[in-house]
Amino acid sequence: MKREIILLGLFIIFISKLNAQQKESFNTDTHDSYNIKFGVPSKIIKNYTFYNSSSTEYQKSIILYSKNLDTISEKRYKNSEFNAELIFIFNKNRNLIYRSFNSKIPTVGWRFKLTKYKYDENGRIESRTIDKNGNLIDFEIIQNDSLKNKTLSKLFNSNNQLLGYETTQYYYEENKKIWRVYNGSGKKINESVSKIISNKKTKETNNNKYNEYGDCILYPRNWNKNDNTYYQVEYKYDKLGNWTEQKIYAVNKIDGEFKNKKINRNFKRKIKYRK
Template sequence: MTKSIVLLFLLSVSTIGYSQSLYTALHMNDGKEYKFGRPKQIIEENTFYSSTHTETAKNIKVFDAAGMLLTEERYTQDGILTAKLTYINDTTRHLKLARIFERWLKYGRGKEIATNQYDEHGFLIGTIDSTAHGKLIDVVKIVNNSKGDPIELVLFDANNNPFGKETAEYNYDKNTVVTSVFKNDGTKLSSDTAKIRFTPATISEEDKSNYNQYNDAISYSTKNLNGSVNLYECEYRYDKTGNWIEQKTYIITLKSNGKKERQLNKIFKREITYR
């Protein structure tokens, strides 16, 4: 499978970067933190490796009684709290209504609020980002198709000036979506193809070898802006409920002799407390 990184244009122009990509909007309410059971809390320890250093971050996620993410605290490897996210949820319709984003910076504390807008069918049609004092930061407007999947996203600044546009074309038979990012003058900046869903029923026969029995990816690729491709492989450990508690990801390098070399890229560990 391919994970898109070409949407950084839209993500980088927003202070919050909450739903400023069609792919994020498509999966806004999926709840991908776990697959089985009803967690009360998940403590994450994420370690990233490079040729020069190793960095570890810690996240503490708390879930409400409906199983939706309620708060997330982010810490440095030294245990310093850097950010807290608080979600306001509609537990009946299983929709995220708003997110409060608090950050502790070197020179003070910042607080921003992202409010989601839905139509009468529960389809996401926009997001309004503002400061804690109500000052507008930016506005996202989304157009959906008849299935409720987003096909167009436009980001506006506080003065209602458009920053750019993103479009999506869906091929439901192949479970793929092609997303394209455009400048205001219509110039295409980039495009990429990604999977629409990741349920067992939507995985094609040719892709099944990339997933294990828990429907977690064991191999995937990412495409860089210059067109080059990175290959990855993953290993997992699971708890008795079926959720993974350790994920090791390796960067794969193909040698001229046909052999492959694996280099450890990151290790994610999770301590899950269930209700």
């Protein structure tokens, strides 16, 4: 019974990693996600406020950048309490080669994980994660096609046991890809179909709206097909054109009109530029 619980826990971790990878394919890479549109940052302080129905939660991040932007570190705080630190190191191509994550877990304490990544001419081919004592936690093997898109990913535990794998088939002429997830026994447990490339025009036809800076100012929540909640975003910018504040409101679309506007989140950031 204990072995089954452990295997179940590892499989849940595997699914979480694959879901994160799927989302990553729709977003920018790690380096771009920490960068800004204009100028070279040396330090960014972010303050987040989340307005829940019964409480308000505060989070803060302090991000430091090396001179060449090849090392980025982030300290995170929740309700003024320090609870996590991340360090990213990149190669000359801005590919992530090192990531450490030290986080404080309730009732458990501090937990450290370190992941190193390898690449070939077509992209990432391997990642290995170890704990604070240098013990292997898991490792991933990746295959990519000639266009540098991932086609196969397998995740193994420290005993070289396959936890699960994902495949992606690309139909480039149709701008379509099919993503599938399998458990360690080869049973398919999830499948989704999406576009390979989603441009701004396509997004706008799906009810997303953008301002003159290219930032999204309206998008649907999409919890289910009957969800009529949207998020509206108001921005403030500094002199270089980087946003310094985002106010995010939840609104309901009723009979083609937006009603019941209510503050949902507020993000602020202070950017110190490298001279």
